[in-house]
Amino acid sequence: MSLTVVANRVPIRRSDDGEWAPSVGGLTTALLPVLRQRGGAWIGMGEDPDLPERQLFPAADPDFTVRRVPLSQDELDGYYYGMANRVLWPVSHYMIQHFEPNPDFMEIYRSVNKRFADAVVEEVAEDDQQIWLQDYHLMLAPQHIRKARPDATLGHFWHIPWPAMEVFRILPWARELLRGMLHCDLVGVHVEEYVDNFLESARVLLGAEIEGQTIHYEGHTTRVEAHPIGIEVERFKQMAASDEVTGKAARLRERLGTEYIVIGIDRLDYTKGVLSRLEAFERFLEDNPEYHGSVSFYQIATPSRTQVDSYQQLKREVDEVVGRINGQFARDNWVPVNYRYRTYTQFELCAFYRAADAALITPLRDGMNVVTQEFITATENGALILSELTGAAYLLPEAIQVNPYDRDGLAASIRMALEMDEEERTTRLQGLKSTVEKLDVQRWARGFLDSLQQQGQ
Numbered sequence: 001m002s003l004t005v006v007a008n009r010v011p012i013r014r015s016d017d018g019e020w021a022p023s024v025g026g027l028t029t030a031l032l033p034v035l036r037q038r039g040g041a042w043i044g045m046g047e048d049p050d051l052p053e054r055q056l057f058p059a060a061d062p063d064f065t066v067r068r069v070p071l072s073q074d075e076l077d078g079y080y081y082g083m084a085n086r087v088l089w090p091v092s093h094y095m096i097q098h099f100e101p102n103p104d105f106m107e108i109y110r111s112v113n114k115r116f117a118d119a120v121v122e123e124v125a126e127d128d129q130q131i132w133l134q135d136y137h138l139m140l141a142p143q144h145i146r147k148a149r150p151d152a153t154l155g156h157f158w159h160i161p162w163p164a165m166e167v168f169r170i171l172p173w174a175r176e177l178l179r180g181m182l183h184c185d186l187v188g189v190h191v192e193e194y195v196d197n198f199l200e201s202a203r204v205l206l207g208a209e210i211e212g213q214t215i216h217y218e219g220h221t222t223r224v225e226a227h228p229i230g231i232e233v234e235r236f237k238q239m240a241a242s243d244e245v246t247g248k249a250a251r252l253r254e255r256l257g258t259e260y261i262v263i264g265i266d267r268l269d270y271t272k273g274v275l276s277r278l279e280a281f282e283r284f285l286e287d288n289p290e291y292h293g294s295v296s297f298y299q300i301a302t303p304s305r306t307q308v309d310s311y312q313q314l315k316r317e318v319d320e321v322v323g324r325i326n327g328q329f330a331r332d333n334w335v336p337v338n339y340r341y342r343t344y345t346q347f348e349l350c351a352f353y354r355a356a357d358a359a360l361i362t363p364l365r366d367g368m369n370v371v372t373q374e375f376i377t378a379t380e381n382g383a384l385i386l387s388e389l390t391g392a393a394y395l396l397p398e399a400i401q402v403n404p405y406d407r408d409g410l411a412a413s414i415r416m417a418l419e420m421d422e423e424e425r426t427t428r429l430q431g432l433k434s435t436v437e438k439l440d441v442q443r444w445a446r447g448f449l450d451s452l453q454q455q456g457q
Contacts, residue, residue, distance in 0.1 A: 001038065002038045002039040002040035002130070003035060003039075003040040004041045004131045005031050005035065005040070005043070006116060006133045007042070007138075008045055009045070010046075011023050011031070011044075012055075012057055020058070020059070024345075024346065026441050029232045030444060031132075035063060040065070041064055042067070043068075043116065043119050043123065044067075044069070045068065045071050045080070045112075045116075046068030046069055046071060052068070053070060054066070055068075069115050069119050071112065074108070077108075078105050079109050079111075079112040081305070082102060082105035082108065082109075083106060083109035084137050085305055085308055086308065087101060087102075088136040089271075091168065091170055092163050092168075093160065093365040094161075094163060094364075095365070096170065098310050099170070101171070106172075113139070116141045117141040117145045120141070120145050126149075129151060129456070130152075130153045131155070132448075132449070133154070133155065133156045136158065136160060139180045140177065141180070143179065145183070146220075153452060153453070155186040155188065155455075156181055156188070157187075158188065158189045159229070160366075161194060161367050162197045162198050164197050165204050168197070169201070169204075169205055178202060178206060182202065182206075182215060182217050182220060183220060184222055185455040185456055186222070186223050186224075186448075186451055187223070187224045188448050189224070190226060190229065191228060191394045191395070193391070193394065195213060195226050198224050202215045223451075227444055227447055227451075228368055228395060228444070229368050230370075230436065230439030230440045230443065231373045231374055231377065231440070232440070233373075234440075236377040237378075240350045240354055240378035240379075248351035249352075249354035256298075258293070259295070260291075260294060260295040260296070261295075261356045261358075262297045262414060263298045263300070263352050263353070263355075263356040263360070263375075264277055264297070264298070264299040264360045264361070265352065265353075265361075266300070267301070267304035268302060268303060268315060268341065269314075270310060270311070271364055272363045272364070272366070273362045273404045274301060274314075275314065275317055276364070277404070278299065278318065278321045278337065280411050281337065282321070283408060284410075284411040284414045285329050291415075292329060293331065293333075295336070296334075296336065296338060297338070297360075300340045300349070300352065301340070301341050302342070302344070318339070322337050353375045353379055354379065354380070356379065357382055357417070357418060358384070358417035358418065359371075359372075359375045359379075361375070361384065361387065362402060363387050364387070364389060364404050366391065367391045368390070372384065372390075372399075373439065376432045377436055383420055383429075384398075384399040384428075384429075385400045385402060386401055386402070387402060387404045388402060388403055389404060396435060398427075399428070400416055
Protein backbone atom coordinates (compact mmCIF):
# COMPACT_ATOMS: atom_id res chain seq x y z
CA MET A 1 0.00 0.00 0.00
CA SER A 2 1.43 3.37 -0.99
CA LEU A 3 1.50 6.38 1.36
CA THR A 4 0.23 9.94 1.03
CA VAL A 5 1.85 12.43 3.41
CA VAL A 6 0.09 15.75 3.95
CA ALA A 7 2.13 18.49 5.62
CA ASN A 8 2.49 22.24 5.65
CA ARG A 9 5.80 22.11 3.74
CA VAL A 10 6.93 20.01 0.80
CA PRO A 11 10.03 17.83 1.35
CA ILE A 12 12.21 19.09 -1.50
CA ARG A 13 14.04 22.32 -2.28
CA ARG A 14 15.89 23.74 -5.25
CA SER A 15 19.62 24.13 -4.63
CA ASP A 16 21.81 26.95 -5.91
CA ASP A 17 22.65 24.98 -9.05
CA GLY A 18 18.96 24.60 -9.88
CA GLU A 19 18.75 20.91 -8.98
CA TRP A 20 16.07 19.53 -6.67
CA ALA A 21 17.12 17.79 -3.45
CA PRO A 22 15.48 16.69 -0.19
CA SER A 23 15.04 19.40 2.44
CA VAL A 24 16.81 19.18 5.78
CA GLY A 25 14.48 18.22 8.62
CA GLY A 26 13.37 15.37 10.84
CA LEU A 27 10.06 14.74 9.08
CA THR A 28 11.70 14.60 5.66
CA THR A 29 14.40 12.31 6.99
CA ALA A 30 11.82 9.95 8.49
CA LEU A 31 9.32 9.74 5.65
CA LEU A 32 11.25 10.03 2.39
CA PRO A 33 12.67 6.49 2.72
CA VAL A 34 9.11 5.19 3.21
CA LEU A 35 7.86 7.07 0.15
CA ARG A 36 10.80 5.82 -1.90
CA GLN A 37 9.97 2.26 -0.91
CA ARG A 38 6.18 2.39 -1.15
CA GLY A 39 5.51 5.20 -3.62
CA GLY A 40 2.75 7.73 -3.22
CA ALA A 41 2.61 11.50 -2.77
CA TRP A 42 3.66 14.33 -0.47
CA ILE A 43 1.23 17.23 -0.42
CA GLY A 44 2.21 20.64 0.98
CA MET A 45 1.55 24.32 0.48
CA GLY A 46 2.89 26.19 -2.52
CA GLU A 47 4.20 29.66 -1.66
CA ASP A 48 5.96 30.33 -4.98
CA PRO A 49 3.63 30.67 -7.98
CA ASP A 50 6.52 29.90 -10.34
CA LEU A 51 6.88 26.35 -9.03
CA PRO A 52 4.88 23.49 -10.59
CA GLU A 53 1.74 22.32 -8.82
CA ARG A 54 2.64 18.70 -9.47
CA GLN A 55 6.18 17.38 -9.67
CA LEU A 56 7.66 13.89 -9.89
CA PHE A 57 10.69 13.28 -7.67
CA PRO A 58 13.39 12.43 -8.49
CA ALA A 59 12.78 13.60 -12.05
CA ALA A 60 14.98 10.99 -13.72
CA ASP A 61 13.50 7.97 -11.92
CA PRO A 62 10.48 9.08 -9.84
CA ASP A 63 9.68 7.48 -6.50
CA PHE A 64 6.74 9.70 -5.55
CA THR A 65 4.79 12.81 -6.47
CA VAL A 66 5.17 16.23 -4.85
CA ARG A 67 1.87 18.10 -4.98
CA ARG A 68 1.72 21.77 -4.06
CA VAL A 69 -1.42 23.56 -2.95
CA PRO A 70 -0.79 27.10 -4.26
CA LEU A 71 -1.65 29.82 -1.75
CA SER A 72 -2.17 33.52 -2.39
CA GLN A 73 -0.57 36.04 -0.03
CA ASP A 74 -3.96 36.61 1.63
CA GLU A 75 -4.36 32.87 2.17
CA LEU A 76 -0.85 32.57 3.53
CA ASP A 77 -1.44 35.49 5.90
CA GLY A 78 -4.73 34.07 7.23
CA TYR A 79 -3.98 30.34 7.28
CA TYR A 80 -0.28 30.26 8.24
CA TYR A 81 0.72 33.56 9.84
CA GLY A 82 -2.77 34.00 11.25
CA MET A 83 -4.57 30.84 12.37
CA ALA A 84 -1.51 28.60 12.74
CA ASN A 85 0.91 31.10 14.29
CA ARG A 86 -1.36 33.52 16.16
CA VAL A 87 -4.12 31.17 17.30
CA LEU A 88 -3.19 27.48 17.46
CA TRP A 89 0.50 27.89 18.32
CA PRO A 90 0.08 30.18 21.36
CA VAL A 91 -2.90 28.24 22.76
CA SER A 92 -1.10 24.88 22.40
CA HIS A 93 1.88 26.36 24.28
CA TYR A 94 -0.26 28.03 27.00
CA MET A 95 0.83 31.48 25.78
CA ILE A 96 -2.64 33.00 25.90
CA GLN A 97 -1.26 36.55 25.95
CA HIS A 98 -0.25 36.04 22.30
CA PHE A 99 -3.62 34.58 21.25
CA GLU A 100 -5.49 36.51 18.51
CA PRO A 101 -8.93 34.91 17.92
CA ASN A 102 -9.64 36.63 14.61
CA PRO A 103 -12.61 34.95 12.85
CA ASP A 104 -11.12 35.88 9.47
CA PHE A 105 -8.16 33.63 10.26
CA MET A 106 -10.50 30.72 10.90
CA GLU A 107 -12.47 31.32 7.72
CA ILE A 108 -9.32 31.18 5.61
CA TYR A 109 -8.06 28.17 7.58
CA ARG A 110 -11.29 26.32 6.72
CA SER A 111 -10.87 27.14 3.06
CA VAL A 112 -7.21 26.15 2.86
CA ASN A 113 -7.82 22.88 4.72
CA LYS A 114 -10.54 22.06 2.17
CA ARG A 115 -8.10 22.75 -0.65
CA PHE A 116 -5.51 20.43 0.94
CA ALA A 117 -8.20 17.74 1.23
CA ASP A 118 -9.22 18.18 -2.42
CA ALA A 119 -5.59 17.71 -3.47
CA VAL A 120 -5.39 14.52 -1.41
CA VAL A 121 -8.52 13.13 -3.03
CA GLU A 122 -7.14 13.90 -6.48
CA GLU A 123 -3.85 12.14 -5.72
CA VAL A 124 -5.21 9.14 -3.84
CA ALA A 125 -6.65 6.35 -5.96
CA GLU A 126 -9.42 4.14 -4.62
CA ASP A 127 -6.95 1.36 -3.77
CA ASP A 128 -4.36 3.77 -2.35
CA GLN A 129 -5.77 4.29 1.08
CA GLN A 130 -3.11 5.17 3.72
CA ILE A 131 -2.94 8.91 4.41
CA TRP A 132 -0.81 10.57 7.10
CA LEU A 133 -1.50 14.23 7.99
CA GLN A 134 0.95 16.31 9.98
CA ASP A 135 0.44 18.91 12.67
CA TYR A 136 -1.78 21.79 13.68
CA HIS A 137 -1.98 23.29 10.20
CA LEU A 138 -4.39 20.56 9.05
CA MET A 139 -6.99 19.89 11.72
CA LEU A 140 -10.02 20.18 9.42
CA ALA A 141 -8.71 18.34 6.35
CA PRO A 142 -9.50 14.82 7.70
CA GLN A 143 -13.27 15.36 7.67
CA HIS A 144 -13.25 16.35 3.98
CA ILE A 145 -10.99 13.44 3.05
CA ARG A 146 -13.19 11.01 4.99
CA LYS A 147 -16.29 12.20 3.16
CA ALA A 148 -14.69 11.52 -0.24
CA ARG A 149 -12.72 8.41 0.78
CA PRO A 150 -14.80 6.72 3.52
CA ASP A 151 -12.62 3.60 3.53
CA ALA A 152 -9.29 5.42 3.74
CA THR A 153 -6.95 4.83 6.67
CA LEU A 154 -6.28 8.30 8.10
CA GLY A 155 -3.58 9.16 10.61
CA HIS A 156 -2.64 12.51 12.11
CA PHE A 157 0.47 13.35 14.10
CA TRP A 158 0.45 16.44 16.32
CA HIS A 159 4.05 17.72 16.61
CA ILE A 160 3.53 20.28 19.42
CA PRO A 161 2.01 19.96 22.91
CA TRP A 162 -1.69 19.14 23.06
CA PRO A 163 -2.83 21.45 25.87
CA ALA A 164 -5.04 20.65 28.82
CA MET A 165 -8.75 20.69 28.02
CA GLU A 166 -9.30 23.89 30.04
CA VAL A 167 -6.78 25.66 27.80
CA PHE A 168 -7.83 24.08 24.49
CA ARG A 169 -11.45 25.10 25.06
CA ILE A 170 -10.40 28.76 25.02
CA LEU A 171 -10.45 28.44 21.23
CA PRO A 172 -13.83 29.68 19.95
CA TRP A 173 -13.68 26.89 17.36
CA ALA A 174 -12.39 24.16 19.71
CA ARG A 175 -15.26 21.75 19.03
CA GLU A 176 -15.15 22.20 15.27
CA LEU A 177 -11.39 21.61 15.18
CA LEU A 178 -11.65 18.56 17.40
CA ARG A 179 -14.43 17.08 15.25
CA GLY A 180 -12.20 17.50 12.23
CA MET A 181 -9.46 15.38 13.79
CA LEU A 182 -11.87 12.68 15.00
CA HIS A 183 -12.35 11.57 11.39
CA CYS A 184 -8.89 10.00 11.72
CA ASP A 185 -8.30 6.39 12.69
CA LEU A 186 -5.15 7.23 14.66
CA VAL A 187 -4.00 10.46 16.31
CA GLY A 188 -0.40 10.52 17.50
CA VAL A 189 1.12 12.87 20.08
CA HIS A 190 4.47 12.90 21.85
CA VAL A 191 3.79 11.76 25.42
CA GLU A 192 1.07 10.24 27.59
CA GLU A 193 0.15 13.61 29.15
CA TYR A 194 -0.89 14.83 25.70
CA VAL A 195 -2.89 11.64 25.13
CA ASP A 196 -4.79 12.29 28.35
CA ASN A 197 -5.38 15.93 27.38
CA PHE A 198 -6.75 14.95 23.98
CA LEU A 199 -9.05 12.31 25.43
CA GLU A 200 -10.34 14.76 28.04
CA SER A 201 -11.00 17.36 25.34
CA ALA A 202 -13.08 14.87 23.35
CA ARG A 203 -14.99 13.70 26.43
CA VAL A 204 -15.83 17.12 27.87
CA LEU A 205 -16.22 19.26 24.75
CA LEU A 206 -17.93 16.75 22.47
CA GLY A 207 -19.44 14.26 24.89
CA ALA A 208 -17.51 11.47 23.16
CA GLU A 209 -17.34 8.00 24.68
CA ILE A 210 -13.84 7.15 25.90
CA GLU A 211 -12.69 3.54 26.21
CA GLY A 212 -9.04 3.35 27.28
CA GLN A 213 -7.19 5.30 24.59
CA THR A 214 -10.01 4.96 22.07
CA ILE A 215 -12.62 7.61 21.27
CA HIS A 216 -16.05 6.65 19.94
CA TYR A 217 -17.81 9.60 18.32
CA GLU A 218 -20.62 9.80 15.77
CA GLY A 219 -20.08 6.27 14.53
CA HIS A 220 -16.32 6.53 14.12
CA THR A 221 -13.48 5.18 16.28
CA THR A 222 -10.24 7.09 16.83
CA ARG A 223 -7.24 5.69 18.67
CA VAL A 224 -4.93 8.19 20.45
CA GLU A 225 -1.35 7.10 21.14
CA ALA A 226 1.99 8.51 22.31
CA HIS A 227 4.71 8.26 19.66
CA PRO A 228 7.63 10.45 20.82
CA ILE A 229 9.66 11.63 17.84
CA GLY A 230 13.44 11.40 17.66
CA ILE A 231 16.33 12.49 15.45
CA GLU A 232 18.50 10.66 12.92
CA VAL A 233 20.85 9.36 15.61
CA GLU A 234 23.52 7.70 13.47
CA ARG A 235 23.95 10.73 11.23
CA PHE A 236 24.42 13.02 14.24
CA LYS A 237 26.89 10.59 15.78
CA GLN A 238 28.96 10.59 12.62
CA MET A 239 28.87 14.38 12.27
CA ALA A 240 29.82 14.95 15.90
CA ALA A 241 32.78 12.55 15.68
CA SER A 242 34.12 13.96 12.41
CA ASP A 243 37.52 15.67 12.39
CA GLU A 244 35.95 18.87 11.06
CA VAL A 245 33.43 19.15 13.90
CA THR A 246 35.89 18.26 16.65
CA GLY A 247 38.33 20.77 15.18
CA LYS A 248 35.66 23.50 15.11
CA ALA A 249 34.73 22.71 18.71
CA ALA A 250 38.35 22.98 19.85
CA ARG A 251 38.79 26.30 18.04
CA LEU A 252 35.60 27.66 19.62
CA ARG A 253 36.85 26.82 23.10
CA GLU A 254 40.21 28.41 22.31
CA ARG A 255 38.59 31.57 20.92
CA LEU A 256 36.28 32.06 23.91
CA GLY A 257 39.15 31.38 26.28
CA THR A 258 36.99 30.39 29.27
CA GLU A 259 37.08 27.24 31.35
CA TYR A 260 33.37 26.58 30.85
CA ILE A 261 30.95 27.05 27.95
CA VAL A 262 27.18 26.94 28.36
CA ILE A 263 25.03 26.97 25.21
CA GLY A 264 21.44 27.73 24.31
CA ILE A 265 20.20 26.95 20.79
CA ASP A 266 16.66 27.87 19.77
CA ARG A 267 14.42 29.49 17.24
CA LEU A 268 13.72 32.99 18.51
CA ASP A 269 10.22 32.15 19.66
CA TYR A 270 8.42 33.32 22.79
CA THR A 271 7.81 29.69 23.79
CA LYS A 272 11.53 28.89 24.00
CA GLY A 273 12.27 30.88 27.14
CA VAL A 274 15.31 32.70 25.72
CA LEU A 275 14.59 35.89 27.64
CA SER A 276 14.08 34.21 31.02
CA ARG A 277 17.17 32.07 30.40
CA LEU A 278 19.32 35.14 29.82
CA GLU A 279 17.94 36.73 32.97
CA ALA A 280 18.77 33.53 34.88
CA PHE A 281 22.34 33.67 33.60
CA GLU A 282 22.47 37.28 34.77
CA ARG A 283 21.34 36.13 38.22
CA PHE A 284 24.02 33.39 38.15
CA LEU A 285 26.68 36.03 37.53
CA GLU A 286 25.30 38.20 40.32
CA ASP A 287 25.29 35.30 42.80
CA ASN A 288 28.61 33.73 41.76
CA PRO A 289 31.28 36.41 41.20
CA GLU A 290 33.98 33.73 41.40
CA TYR A 291 32.82 32.51 37.96
CA HIS A 292 33.37 35.90 36.30
CA GLY A 293 35.85 35.43 33.48
CA SER A 294 35.65 31.64 33.57
CA VAL A 295 32.26 30.89 31.97
CA SER A 296 30.81 31.96 28.62
CA PHE A 297 27.18 31.68 27.63
CA TYR A 298 26.70 31.21 23.89
CA GLN A 299 23.10 31.79 22.78
CA ILE A 300 22.15 31.03 19.18
CA ALA A 301 18.73 32.36 18.19
CA THR A 302 17.52 31.39 14.73
CA PRO A 303 15.24 34.03 13.14
CA SER A 304 11.64 32.85 13.16
CA ARG A 305 8.27 34.24 11.99
CA THR A 306 9.80 37.67 11.56
CA GLN A 307 6.53 39.01 10.10
CA VAL A 308 4.68 38.50 13.40
CA ASP A 309 4.69 41.51 15.75
CA SER A 310 5.23 39.49 18.94
CA TYR A 311 8.40 37.95 17.49
CA GLN A 312 9.75 41.37 16.51
CA GLN A 313 9.10 42.59 20.06
CA LEU A 314 10.87 39.54 21.53
CA LYS A 315 13.98 40.24 19.45
CA ARG A 316 14.12 43.80 20.77
CA GLU A 317 13.83 42.57 24.35
CA VAL A 318 16.53 39.91 23.91
CA ASP A 319 18.88 42.46 22.32
CA GLU A 320 18.38 44.74 25.32
CA VAL A 321 19.05 42.04 27.92
CA VAL A 322 22.20 40.83 26.14
CA GLY A 323 23.46 44.42 26.04
CA ARG A 324 22.65 44.94 29.72
CA ILE A 325 24.46 41.78 30.87
CA ASN A 326 27.57 42.44 28.80
CA GLY A 327 27.55 46.11 29.74
CA GLN A 328 27.54 45.24 33.45
CA PHE A 329 29.84 42.21 33.60
CA ALA A 330 32.21 42.21 30.60
CA ARG A 331 35.85 42.97 31.22
CA ASP A 332 39.11 43.09 29.27
CA ASN A 333 39.15 39.70 27.54
CA TRP A 334 35.80 38.29 28.64
CA VAL A 335 32.35 38.76 27.13
CA PRO A 336 29.87 36.77 29.28
CA VAL A 337 27.12 36.45 26.62
CA ASN A 338 27.93 35.63 23.01
CA TYR A 339 24.67 36.12 21.10
CA ARG A 340 24.15 35.12 17.47
CA TYR A 341 20.89 35.95 15.68
CA ARG A 342 21.35 33.87 12.55
CA THR A 343 20.78 30.44 11.05
CA TYR A 344 23.34 27.65 11.35
CA THR A 345 23.42 24.30 9.58
CA GLN A 346 23.07 21.13 11.63
CA PHE A 347 26.72 20.42 10.89
CA GLU A 348 27.74 23.80 12.33
CA LEU A 349 25.53 23.28 15.39
CA CYS A 350 27.28 19.98 16.10
CA ALA A 351 30.48 21.91 16.87
CA PHE A 352 28.65 24.00 19.49
CA TYR A 353 27.15 20.86 21.04
CA ARG A 354 30.57 19.25 21.10
CA ALA A 355 32.29 22.27 22.66
CA ALA A 356 29.78 22.90 25.44
CA ASP A 357 30.07 21.82 29.05
CA ALA A 358 26.33 22.32 29.54
CA ALA A 359 23.24 23.06 27.47
CA LEU A 360 20.42 25.27 28.75
CA ILE A 361 17.27 24.02 27.02
CA THR A 362 14.54 25.70 28.98
CA PRO A 363 11.38 26.39 26.94
CA LEU A 364 8.38 27.80 28.75
CA ARG A 365 6.42 25.02 27.03
CA ASP A 366 7.50 22.60 24.32
CA GLY A 367 7.06 19.12 22.90
CA MET A 368 10.02 16.81 22.31
CA ASN A 369 12.47 19.60 21.39
CA VAL A 370 14.87 17.88 19.01
CA VAL A 371 17.72 20.24 19.99
CA THR A 372 17.76 18.34 23.28
CA GLN A 373 18.35 15.07 21.46
CA GLU A 374 20.95 16.57 19.12
CA PHE A 375 22.96 17.83 22.09
CA ILE A 376 22.74 14.49 23.91
CA THR A 377 23.90 12.62 20.81
CA ALA A 378 26.75 14.99 19.96
CA THR A 379 28.23 15.74 23.39
CA GLU A 380 30.94 13.64 25.01
CA ASN A 381 30.56 14.85 28.59
CA GLY A 382 28.08 17.72 28.64
CA ALA A 383 25.36 18.25 31.24
CA LEU A 384 21.78 18.91 30.16
CA ILE A 385 19.61 21.49 31.95
CA LEU A 386 16.06 20.87 30.74
CA SER A 387 12.72 22.56 31.31
CA GLU A 388 10.31 20.31 33.16
CA LEU A 389 7.53 21.87 31.04
CA THR A 390 8.61 20.01 27.91
CA GLY A 391 7.34 16.68 26.66
CA ALA A 392 10.98 15.60 26.51
CA ALA A 393 11.28 15.90 30.30
CA TYR A 394 8.97 12.88 30.76
CA LEU A 395 11.45 10.70 28.88
CA LEU A 396 14.75 12.20 30.08
CA PRO A 397 14.78 12.04 33.90
CA GLU A 398 18.60 12.10 33.98
CA ALA A 399 18.62 15.76 32.91
CA ILE A 400 18.83 18.52 35.51
CA GLN A 401 15.16 19.44 35.35
CA VAL A 402 14.09 22.97 36.18
CA ASN A 403 11.03 25.19 36.12
CA PRO A 404 11.86 27.80 33.44
CA TYR A 405 9.87 30.46 35.35
CA ASP A 406 12.10 30.01 38.42
CA ARG A 407 15.00 32.41 37.84
CA ASP A 408 16.83 31.50 41.02
CA GLY A 409 16.36 27.80 40.36
CA LEU A 410 17.71 28.19 36.84
CA ALA A 411 20.73 30.11 38.12
CA ALA A 412 21.40 27.39 40.69
CA SER A 413 21.10 24.69 38.00
CA ILE A 414 23.87 26.35 35.98
CA ARG A 415 26.22 26.12 38.95
CA MET A 416 25.14 22.53 39.58
CA ALA A 417 25.93 21.59 35.98
CA LEU A 418 29.37 23.19 36.07
CA GLU A 419 30.33 21.65 39.41
CA MET A 420 28.90 18.16 38.84
CA ASP A 421 31.50 15.46 39.52
CA GLU A 422 32.65 13.29 36.64
CA GLU A 423 30.96 10.10 37.83
CA GLU A 424 27.53 11.69 38.13
CA ARG A 425 27.97 13.52 34.82
CA THR A 426 28.86 10.26 33.06
CA THR A 427 26.00 8.30 34.63
CA ARG A 428 23.43 10.91 33.70
CA LEU A 429 24.71 11.19 30.13
CA GLN A 430 24.72 7.45 29.60
CA GLY A 431 21.06 7.29 30.57
CA LEU A 432 20.19 10.18 28.27
CA LYS A 433 22.05 8.67 25.32
CA SER A 434 20.35 5.31 25.82
CA THR A 435 16.91 6.91 25.62
CA VAL A 436 17.72 9.03 22.55
CA GLU A 437 18.97 5.93 20.73
CA LYS A 438 15.50 4.40 21.19
CA LEU A 439 13.75 7.56 19.96
CA ASP A 440 15.40 7.45 16.52
CA VAL A 441 13.21 9.19 13.92
CA GLN A 442 13.14 6.17 11.62
CA ARG A 443 11.82 4.04 14.48
CA TRP A 444 9.20 6.74 15.18
CA ALA A 445 7.91 6.62 11.60
CA ARG A 446 7.80 2.82 11.52
CA GLY A 447 6.02 2.66 14.87
CA PHE A 448 3.32 5.14 13.85
CA LEU A 449 2.73 3.59 10.42
CA ASP A 450 2.57 0.07 11.89
CA SER A 451 -0.05 1.24 14.38
CA LEU A 452 -1.94 3.10 11.65
CA GLN A 453 -2.08 -0.06 9.56
CA GLN A 454 -3.49 -1.99 12.52
CA GLN A 455 -6.21 0.63 13.02
CA GLY A 456 -7.18 0.39 9.37
CA GLN A 457 -7.63 -3.38 9.38
